[in-house]
Amino acid sequence: MNNKKVFRWWWSWESEKMEKWIEAQELQGWHLVKVKSNLMRFQFVKGSPHTMRYVFDYQHEVDADYQQLYEDAGWEQMYAKNNWYLWRTSYPADQPEQRPEIYYDVESIIQRNNRIKKTLITVGLVLVPILIMNMLLQSMWQIRMSILVVYLLIFALFLYGANRLQAQNRRLQGKSNSLNN
Amino acid sequence: MNEITRSYLPMTETAFYILLTLQKVHYGYGIMQDVEKLTDGRIKLGAGTIYGSLSRMEKDQLIEVVGEENRRKSYTATKLGRELLQQEIARISELYHNAMQMEGNDNE
Numbered sequence: 001m002n003n004k005k006v007f008r009w010w011w012s013w014e015s016e017k018m019e020k021w022i023e024a025q026e027l028q029g030w031h032l033v034k035v036k037s038n039l040m041r042f043q044f045v046k047g048s049p050h051t052m053r054y055v056f057d058y059q060h061e062v063d064a065d066y067q068q069l070y071e072d073a074g075w076e077q078m079y080a081k082n083n084w085y086l087w088r089t090s091y092p093a094d095q096p097e098q099r100p101e102i103y104y105d106v107e108s109i110i111q112r113n114n115r116i117k118k119t120l121i122t123v124g125l126v127l128v129p130i131l132i133m134n135m136l137l138q139s140m141w142q143i144r145m146s147i148l149v150v151y152l153l154i155f156a157l158f159l160y161g162a163n164r165l166q167a168q169n170r171r172l173q174g175k176s177n178s179l180n181n
Numbered sequence: 182m183n184e185i186t187r188s189y190l191p192m193t194e195t196a197f198y199i200l201l202t203l204q205k206v207h208y209g210y211g212i213m214q215d216v217e218k219l220t221d222g223r224i225k226l227g228a229g230t231i232y233g234s235l236s237r238m239e240k241d242q243l244i245e246v247v248g249e250e251n252r253r254k255s256y257t258a259t260k261l262g263r264e265l266l267q268q269e270i271a272r273i274s275e276l277y278h279n280a281m282q283m284e285g286n287d288n289e
């Protein structure tokens with residue numbers, strides 16, 4: 001078997017975990033060739049092991065300068081859709097401390113997390129009118145209640161995600177404060 | 182000086198070095214290379230950091246786009262950006278002189 005397709009479900013607040021997963025695939029010789037289905041379907045080809053850095057980025061709106069700047073800095077774009085970007089670059093296997101980053105500073109990571117958080121909350125709120133519409137269209141109270149429960153579960157999940165990102169921001173902020181003071 | 186520009190002071194090292202290198206015209210990757218060279222590799226600015234900082238500083242009118250070639254925008258500091266940089270340099274000089282003076286007293 002020299003190629004495989006893997007489906008991995010993940011949440012927008014778990015991008016670091018996914019980066020490590022793809023990097024581990026590369027170390028085992030599974031070279032990523034294609035990403036599809038909203039960054040959930042990954043196609044790999046078997047070859048020699050690579051020390052690659054994979055990084056997800058989330059941007060609200062970018063201009064042509066964005067892609068050019070990343071490419072100038074040595075990154076290759078693997079995916080760009082719905083505000084999500086996947087970039088990769090190789091680095092020397094014997095220098096793990098040289099693992100490249102797109103954000104070396106705490107402030108930029110916090111801002112990226114805030115962008116993801118904003119989207120989670122916005123989408124959660126946009127669902128409210130849809131929820132009300134659906135509830136009004138249903139005459140049976142059992143169905144109305146089920147719709148409400150499903151919505152509340154989705155909203156709770158989004159809040160949980162926003163909370164996780166906030167917790168990471170606080171950790172980062174604490175780290176940067178102790179470095180500066 | 183308004184709320185936004187005041188929020189830049191004291192400056193992060195990222196903002197400081199971006200403004201410092203943008204005394205001349207530069208594009209994003211040029212800034213990354215210059216800063217790494219100037220600080221002997223101590224400060225590495227990631228592509229994402231540079232992109233975000235340049236966008237924000239342009240919006241806050243500390244820098245401006247002066248050209249665009251092959252999808253690469255080149256920037257330079259505005260009058261406001263230069264003023265802020267001067268204020269920051271004055272603050273750092275004060276730190277430096279006070280540090281030197283106190284060090285001197287200790288050695289006497």
